[in-house]
Amino acid sequence: MSLFEKIVLPIGTKPKSGWIKWYHSGIPDEEGEKRKQAQDDAKILKHCENCTALSGCYFSAKNMPLYPLHPHCDCLVFSISKQISKVVATCALEKFTDYIFGEKYQNNGKTRLFKELGFTVKDSNYLKSELERQAKQKYLNGDYILGHLNKYGQRITIDIKLKSPLKNDIILKTGWMIRTLGCLTCNTPLGDR
Template identity: 45%
Template sequence: SEYSKFDPYLFDPDNFYKHGKNRAFESWGYTVNDARWLQAELEKQALKKYIAGDYTLGKLNKDGQRINIRIEIPRKDGGRMVSFLSGWMVYPNGSLKLTTPYGGK
């Protein structure tokens, strides 16, 4: 996945995208300094779940099949796990690409 999906898009330090997705991650203790770890963790979990068929189908169009994959990460304060949906595209050539790291609870 592209690093820009995490920094600046997800954490949106300049409030350019105005989506507020950063608030969920910040409430779990994550900051832009965690962007590389989050990128790697989402990629790892998504690939494992995609191969296992653990995803829900979204829109299908000429570009490919959109899918949603549930991701689980620990709160940084040592508390419980949190889970959320991430959005992905499966292209006709079979490649899997992140479209949004946070698609909702």
């Protein structure tokens, strides 16, 4: 527990404002080998995989998963007294070069959608940067929609506004995974309609 975290209200309640950190004992906050090992062992130790996936993740108090997730949940929720600032939103370039514009996905409709908007694989770096910039800001504002939660983690949808070369400004519903300590990674640059 850091200086900026304190135990929140009892189970079943949450702060009306600010940010929270989800916590499950035994799961390191930092993404990496130690966290993977702990999550691997969590099954042997009979811990809920969804809970261990959430441990270390930050949420806006007004936009957080149901707490507790299940009966006899061991998780705690800490309020974060300081405004979080070190948010890192990462969209792998391969999401565009290998997925959206990838040869094997030529027929899945996404390439066509992006091309209709005037984007090609040459715009991958621009698209990646724009998604990261806007996703970071929206997340900081608590402006996201909670999606599916499973052992891989908590999905959120973030609306990204793009200036299309061919059409009016468009809104893309992008899919992200919340990672620990204020990090997000892009799952899909084009999710729901």
